[in-house]
Amino acid sequence: MTRDARISRRGAIKATLAAGAVAGSGLSRTAAADDLRRFDRQQSIDPKSRIVLKGGTIVSMDDKVGDLAKGDVLIEGTKISAIAPEINADAQVIDALDCIVAPGLVDCHRHSWEAQLRRINPNSPTLADYMNATHQSFAKFYRPLDHYVGNYLTAMGCIDAGVTCVIDNSHNSRSAAHSDAAVEALFDSGIRAVHASGPPGAGDWDHQWPQDLGRLQRKYFSSTEQLVTLRMFSGPIRENWAVARKLGLRITTEFQGPQQAALLDPLATDKLVGPDNTFNHCGALPERTWQIFLDSGANINVCPRSDAQYALGEGVCALQHAWDHGIKPGFSVDNETSYSTDMFMEMRMALYIQRAVAHNRRFQGDQNPPKPLMVRDVLYCATRGGAHCAGLDDKIGSLAPGKEADLIVIRTDDINLYPSNNAVGTVVQAAERSNVDTVIIGGRVRKYRGRVVGLDMVGLKAMIDESRNHLFTAAGYKPDIFAELLPKLS
DSSP states (O other), X not given: OOHHHHHHHHHHHHHHHHHXXXXXXXXXXXXXXXXXXXXXXXXXXXXXXXXXXXXXXXXXXXXXXXXXXXXXXXXXXXXXXXXXXXXXXXXXXXXXXXXXXXXXXXXXXXXXXGGGGTTSSSSOXXXXXXXXXXXXXXXXXXXXXXXXXXHHHHHHXXXXXXXXXXXXXXXXXXXXXXXXXXXXXXXXXXXXXXXXXXXXXXXXXXXXXXXXXXXXXXXXXXXXXXXEEEEEEOOSOHHHHHXXXXXXXXXXXXXXXXXXXXXXXXXHHXXXXXXXXXEEEOOSOOHHHHXXXXXXXXXXXXXXXXXXXXXXXXXXXXXXXXXXXXXXXXXXXXXXXXXXXXXXXXXXXXHHHHHHHHHHHHHTTOSSOOOOOOHHHHHHIIIIIHHHHTTOTTTSSXXXXXXXXXXXXXXXXXXXXXXXXXXXXXXXXXXXXXXXXXXXXXXXEEEETTEETTOOHHHHHHHHHHHHHHHHHHHTOOOOTTOSSOOXXX
């Protein structure tokens, strides 16, 4: 793709969104609309800017800060500067009365490029069905523009649902231009993201990967202080991991079952597994692999819906295995080709699956069944556990002075949440994306009063529709909105 084409692509969507901030809001005569426009113009954060969230119930997930039934959060520039029962400061005020203020949710594993394929295979009972709907079919026809649209749509969906950080597992990097498009979409969206660049699973491609990681790093990732950072997405392959470590990049790996466990053994023997590794799924693994995780300090994230949906591993996410070994994992959505984009459902699925497993073991006569997880344990995985997988423990995952201002505000006076008799229970057991009132990422307001800042769905839908129509036509797919299973595609 030429530089002019790249600029045109970015310019088109930026123009669309900028127009939407005013024309698409429908709130031009209200104070809320004025704030929406002001927030949309806030492309970078003035280190002197100050925002105070007033009167919210604060769930900090920080042991030193604790929780406040009613309190204020002061943001200066990109960071949280104070949390207290009351803060009087010369700052823009966001009213958080009747709200819960919590850390932003972290999705540790999302194939962001697939967003145009949302719910195309909702039944999909096996991994082969997923592969038919992605790598073996539509993926082969993705243009760089389609990568941009998919990543941008995923990022906006994340923001809307209170996911402030996502690890983008980009396993369809067919060319350097595809990678550029994916990265640019993440930057343009305003989300905090880790772009994990990986090779395609099928079809023709430029075979520019993994050497292209060095170019990507030089072009886009000169600073570790920016919202979007880079890592490698690769299986347990010695040569690939060596490239990543030469560049100082962390590594994310899809990991499931005894066959992959065997591939990891020689790498572990040579001390090549470490805290810079993040492993997805982690089901059906032998005890020796869990010991490798413990000895090396590797990170894991589990997939409550994905493993059940696609019959992966044991069909039950590895949360209990992790907990039994003293590991608090992150959670991840994995993809949207079968189900929704939100982490609220991941939290609930994790809680219910763990309790079902624990009770079933007790029912079957286990004299030492697992203890049930508490809702705070689950919220920990969705926030601090995710930050750990992202390598961003020092920046996000909890609310504390000095940390990046990545947080969400959940309205508790909505009809589905009121009255809120337990703050953490409300977040984990009852809240959903429509209750997410405000989202702040790195001090920048990205959702306000229930509206994603600057988003014009009319313009964005046009781009999505063009991309989807191209992919369907190229793959020879005749859309059937009531199909139980996707037909076999070439």
